[in-house]
Amino acid sequence: MNGLIELGKKAKAASHLLAAATTAQKNKALEAIAAAFESDKGTEILEANQVDLSAAKENGLSQALTDRLRLTPERLADISKGVREVAALPDPIGEIIGGGSRPNGLKIEKIRTPLGVVAMIFEARPNVTADAAALCLKSSNACILRCGKEAIHSCMALEKVMREALEETGLHPDCIQLIHDTSRQSAVDLMNLTSYVDVLIPRGGKGLIRSVAEQANVPVIETGAGNCHIYVDESAQIEMAVNICDNAKTSRPSVCNAVETVLVHSAIAPQFLPALQKALNTHQVELRGCPKTAALLPGIQAATEEDYATEYDDYILALRVVDSMQEAIAHIQTYSTGHSEAIITENYSNAKAFTELVDSAAVYVNASTRFTDGGEFGFGAEIGISTQKLHARGPMGLTELCSSKYIVTGNGQIR
Amino acid sequence: MNGLIELGKKAKAASHLLAAATTAQKNKALEAIAAAFESDKGTEILEANQVDLSAAKENGLSQALTDRLRLTPERLADISKGVREVAALPDPIGEIIGGGSRPNGLKIEKIRTPLGVVAMIFEARPNVTADAAALCLKSSNACILRCGKEAIHSCMALEKVMREALEETGLHPDCIQLIHDTSRQSAVDLMNLTSYVDVLIPRGGKGLIRSVAEQANVPVIETGAGNCHIYVDESAQIEMAVNICDNAKTSRPSVCNAVETVLVHSAIAPQFLPALQKALNTHQVELRGCPKTAALLPGIQAATEEDYATEYDDYILALRVVDSMQEAIAHIQTYSTGHSEAIITENYSNAKAFTELVDSAAVYVNASTRFTDGGEFGFGAEIGISTQKLHARGPMGLTELCSSKYIVTGNGQIR
Numbered sequence: 001m002n003g004l005i006e007l008g009k010k011a012k013a014a015s016h017l018l019a020a021a022t023t024a025q026k027n028k029a030l031e032a033i034a035a036a037f038e039s040d041k042g043t044e045i046l047e048a049n050q051v052d053l054s055a056a057k058e059n060g061l062s063q064a065l066t067d068r069l070r071l072t073p074e075r076l077a078d079i080s081k082g083v084r085e086v087a088a089l090p091d092p093i094g095e096i097i098g099g100g101s102r103p104n105g106l107k108i109e110k111i112r113t114p115l116g117v118v119a120m121i122f123e124a125r126p127n128v129t130a131d132a133a134a135l136c137l138k139s140s141n142a143c144i145l146r147c148g149k150e151a152i153h154s155c156m157a158l159e160k161v162m163r164e165a166l167e168e169t170g171l172h173p174d175c176i177q178l179i180h181d182t183s184r185q186s187a188v189d190l191m192n193l194t195s196y197v198d199v200l201i202p203r204g205g206k207g208l209i210r211s212v213a214e215q216a217n218v219p220v221i222e223t224g225a226g227n228c229h230i231y232v233d234e235s236a237q238i239e240m241a242v243n244i245c246d247n248a249k250t251s252r253p254s255v256c257n258a259v260e261t262v263l264v265h266s267a268i269a270p271q272f273l274p275a276l277q278k279a280l281n282t283h284q285v286e287l288r289g290c291p292k293t294a295a296l297l298p299g300i301q302a303a304t305e306e307d308y309a310t311e312y313d314d315y316i317l318a319l320r321v322v323d324s325m326q327e328a329i330a331h332i333q334t335y336s337t338g339h340s341e342a343i344i345t346e347n348y349s350n351a352k353a354f355t356e357l358v359d360s361a362a363v364y365v366n367a368s369t370r371f372t373d374g375g376e377f378g379f380g381a382e383i384g385i386s387t388q389k390l391h392a393r394g395p396m397g398l399t400e401l402c403s404s405k406y407i408v409t410g411n412g413q414i415r
Numbered sequence: 416m417n418g419l420i421e422l423g424k425k426a427k428a429a430s431h432l433l434a435a436a437t438t439a440q441k442n443k444a445l446e447a448i449a450a451a452f453e454s455d456k457g458t459e460i461l462e463a464n465q466v467d468l469s470a471a472k473e474n475g476l477s478q479a480l481t482d483r484l485r486l487t488p489e490r491l492a493d494i495s496k497g498v499r500e501v502a503a504l505p506d507p508i509g510e511i512i513g514g515g516s517r518p519n520g521l522k523i524e525k526i527r528t529p530l531g532v533v534a535m536i537f538e539a540r541p542n543v544t545a546d547a548a549a550l551c552l553k554s555s556n557a558c559i560l561r562c563g564k565e566a567i568h569s570c571m572a573l574e575k576v577m578r579e580a581l582e583e584t585g586l587h588p589d590c591i592q593l594i595h596d597t598s599r600q601s602a603v604d605l606m607n608l609t610s611y612v613d614v615l616i617p618r619g620g621k622g623l624i625r626s627v628a629e630q631a632n633v634p635v636i637e638t639g640a641g642n643c644h645i646y647v648d649e650s651a652q653i654e655m656a657v658n659i660c661d662n663a664k665t666s667r668p669s670v671c672n673a674v675e676t677v678l679v680h681s682a683i684a685p686q687f688l689p690a691l692q693k694a695l696n697t698h699q700v701e702l703r704g705c706p707k708t709a710a711l712l713p714g715i716q717a718a719t720e721e722d723y724a725t726e727y728d729d730y731i732l733a734l735r736v737v738d739s740m741q742e743a744i745a746h747i748q749t750y751s752t753g754h755s756e757a758i759i760t761e762n763y764s765n766a767k768a769f770t771e772l773v774d775s776a777a778v779y780v781n782a783s784t785r786f787t788d789g790g791e792f793g794f795g796a797e798i799g800i801s802t803q804k805l806h807a808r809g810p811m812g813l814t815e816l817c818s819s820k821y822i823v824t825g826n827g828q829i830r
Contacts, residue, residue, distance in 0.1 A: 016748065016774070019771075019774065020771060020772060100793070102791070102792075106782055106786060108792060108793075113774070113804075115804050115805070116804060199804075199805055213632075214632070217628075219803065221805075237827075240826075243827065243829055244827065246829075248829075251829070251830055351824075355824075356434075356435060357431070357435060359431065359434065359531070359820070360820065361820055361821065362820065362821040362822075362823055363820060363823070364823045364824070364825070365822075365823070365824040365825065366825045366826055366827055366828075367521055367823055367826075367827070368828060368829045370829070370830040371521060371828065371830055372821075376830065377517075377523060377821070378515070378517060388634065389528075389530050389531060389613050389614075389818035390530070390614055390634045390636075390805065390806045390818070391805045393819055393820060394819075394820070394821050403804035403805070404809075405774070405775065405776055405777065405778060405808060406776065406777040406778070406787075406809050407777075407780075408777055408778070408780070408786060409770075409779070409782070410779065410780065410781045410782030411781055412652075412655040412658065412659065412781055413781075414658055414659055414661075414662035414663075414666070414782075414783045414785070415662060415666055415783055415785040415786055415791065
C-alpha cells in the first residue's frame with residue numbers, strides 16, 4: 001500500500017495544478033502526445049509491445065487476447081488519431097451549468113469542475129492507456145491507471161512517452177501515472193485508496209467489473225453489463241422487427257449493447273419467429289426458446305432461467321413468447337441489467353408505456369439497441385456505458401468525468 | 416438478511432409502480448399524509464413518542480438527544496407543514512434535460528427519472544422519517560428507512576399513518592417502509608442490500624456517516640462533514656471580515672456550514688485579530704491559535720495539528736496567521752473536508768484565484784459559509800449537503816434524488 005499512497009499523493013497534487021490549466025495548455029499537451037506516438041518514440045512503444053507479445057506466446061495467451069494486446073504502426077496511428085479527436089472536443093471544465101441571484105444579493109454560479117483523481121483498471125489492451133489518459137487530461141483529472149500484467153511493458157512505454165510530452169508542454173507529468181506493480185494486491189490497494197481516488201472506473205470483462213464492485217471502497221462507476229432485450233409487439237412491422245433483431249444480435253455480438261433475448265407477442269409470433277430464424281441462420285445464430293417458441297421453431301434448444309439471465313456476448317439468442325406487453329416488461333424487470341431495451345411496435349400507446357415503464361439507461365422504439373454508444377449519441381468520446389443510476393447513466397462522455405462546485409459572491413452577507 | 420431481502424423486493428416492486436405515478440397522485444398522497452398528522456392519528460403518534468421518551472428516561476439518554484426525540488403538537492404541525500412544502504415543489508420527474516436529433520433520424524431525449532429505491536439511515540429524530548419519506552415520494556423513489564432504536568415507536572407510528580395515507584390515495588403502501596428491527600445487524604444488512612437499494616444516504620453524526628462509508632456496498636452519498644475555513648486577505652475590510660467570521664462561527668455552531676478555522680494574512684492580522692476576539696468574546700468563543708496568533712492575542716491556547724483537522728461544531732475557533740493567500744490555500748487543501756470555504760478580500764485577482772483554486776462544494780467571496788444550505792440556495796427542500804464529488808456536490812434538492820434515462824425513438828434504424 002505504501003507505494004500506492006505515494007502515487008496517490010502525487011496524483012492529488014497534480015490534480016490541483018491541472019484544475020488550473022487552460023484549455024489551450026491541455027490541447028497542446030494532447031497534441032504533443034499524439035505527435036510523440038508518431039515519432040521515433042512510437043518505435044520504442046512497438047518494441048516494448050514485442051516484449052509483451054513474446055511473453056504472451058510463452059504463456060500461451062489466447063489468440064483473441066493476443067490480438068487485443070498487439071500494437072502495429074497502424075494501430076498506433078489510430079491511437080494518435082483518437083488523442084487528437086479528444087483534443088478537438090469542447091472543454092467541459094468551467095462551463096456554467098446553473099445559478100442565479102438570491103433575494104439577499106448573493107450571486108450563485110454552479111460551474112463544472114474536474115472530479116480530481118480518476119483511477120481506471122483495465123486488462124490487456126494497451127490502447128486503453130492512451131485513451132483513458134487523454135480523456136482524463138481533457139477533463140482536467142489526474143489519472144492513475146492499472147493495466148493487466150500481459151500489457152505492462154507496452155503500457156509503461158506509453159506512459160513514459162505521455163509523461164515526457166506533459167513535461168515538454170509545461171504540465172506536471174504526475175497528471176498521468178501507471179501502476180507498475182501488476183500484482184493482484186496493487187489492484188486491491190487501488191480500490192481502497194479512498195484518500196486520493198475520487199472515482200474508479202473498471203474497463204474490461206464482467207469478472208473485472210464484478211470484482212471491483214465487490215471490493216472497492218472508493219466510489220465506482222460500473223459499466224458495460226448488458227443483458228439487453230427487444231420486445232416485438234403484436235402490431236410490429238415484421239420486416240422492421242426482423243431487421244432490428246438481426247442487427248442487434250449479429251452486427252457485433254461481443255459488445256454490451258447487443259441483444260440477448262427477444263420477447264415476442266403470441267399474436268405475431270407465428271409470422272415473426274420463422275422470419276427471424278431465417279435471417280439469423282445466415283450468421284449461424286443458435287436459438288434457445290421457451291416451449292411456445294419451440295412449438296413454432298421445432299428443433300431449437302430449450303431456454304432455461306439461466307439463459308434468460310445470461311449476457312451471451314456471442315452468436316446465441318434467447319427467445320420467449322409472451323401474451324402481453326406487461327408480461328414482456330415483467331420479464332425485462334426480472335432479467336435486465338438496465339442497459340438497453342427496445343420495443344418494435346406500431347401502437348402509439350404501447351410505445352409510450354414501454355418507454356415510461358422500462359427502467360433502463362436507454363429505451364428504444366423501433367431502433368436497434370446497438371445505438372447505445374457515446375459516438376452514436378454524439379458525445380465524441382466515450383469512457384464507457386454506465387449501468388448504474390448514480391452520477392451517470394448510459395453512455396458517458398467527457399462531462400461525466402466532471403463534478404461541479406458553487407461559487408458564491410457577495411458584499412458582506414451574513415445569515 | 417432474509418427479512419431485509421423481502422423488504423427490498425417490496426420496495427423495488429413499489430418503485431416500479433411509483434415511477435408511473437403522476438404529479439397529482441403524489442401530491443394528493445403528500446396532502447393526505449400532512450392531513451393525517453393533524454388528525455386523531457397525530458395523537459397516536461404523540462402517544463407512541465411517549466413510549467420512546469419513557470424508555471429514553473429509563474436509559475438515561477442525554478438531554479440533547481431526548482430533545483431531538485421529543486414530538487409535541489407544535490412539532491407535529493411543523494412536520495405537516497414540511498410535507499406540504501414538499502408537495503408544493505415542482506416535480507423533478509419527467510423533465511427533459513437534454514437531447515436532440517441524430518443524423519440518422521433517431522430522436523434522443525434525456526429525461527429525469529427516479530433513482531428507484533432510496534435508503535436512509537438516521538438516528539433519534541423521528542421527524543426525519545416524515546421528511547425523508549416526503550422527499551422520496553415527491554421524487555418517485557420508494558424508500559427504506561432505518562431509525563435508531565431510541566425513536567422506533569415514534570417512527571413506527573409515523574410509518575403506519577403514512578402507509579395508510581398512501582393506500583387511501585391509491586399509491587402502494589410499500590413506497591414507504593421502515594425497518595422495525597433496530598439491531599446493529601439490520602443496519603449492516605441494509606448497507607449491503609445491493610440488489611435492491613440504489614442509493615443509501617446516512618443522515619446523522621460523523622460516526623454514523625463514517626461507519627456507513629466504510630461498511631456499505633450499496634452506493635452511498637456522504638453528507639455533512641464540514642471543516643470549513645475563512646481566509647481573511649490582506650485587502651479585506653476589517654469590519655466585514657469580523658462580521659462574517661462572527662456569523663459563520665456563532666450563528667449556529669453545531670451545523671456543518673459553520674466555520675472552524677480562520678486564516679488571516681499577516682499584514683492585516685494585527686488589526687483584524689483583536690477585533691475578531693472582541694466580537695467573539697460576546698459568545699464566549701474559545702480561540703486556539705498558531706504562535707503568530709498567540710503573539711497578537713496573548714493568553715490564547717495553542718492550536719495543534721489536531722485542532723486544524725477538527726470539526727468542532729462548538730463555540731471553539733482555530734486561528735492561523737499566513738504570509739500569503741497561497742499558504743492559506745495550501746492549509747485548506749490539507750485540512751478541508753471540501754464543504755465550504757470563504758475569502759474576505761477587496762482584491763479582484765485574489766478573489767478570482769481563490770474561487771478557482773479552492774476545491775470545495777461551495778466557495779464564497781465576501782459572504783458567510785453559513786449560506787451553504789438548500790433553502791438559502793433556493794432549492795426549497797434539502798436532503799443533505801454532499802461533500803463528495805460523484806453524483807451531487809453541495810446542497811442536494813429533489814433533483815439530486817433523481818437519475819436519468821435516454822428515450823430513443825426511430826423508424827427502423829439499424830447500425
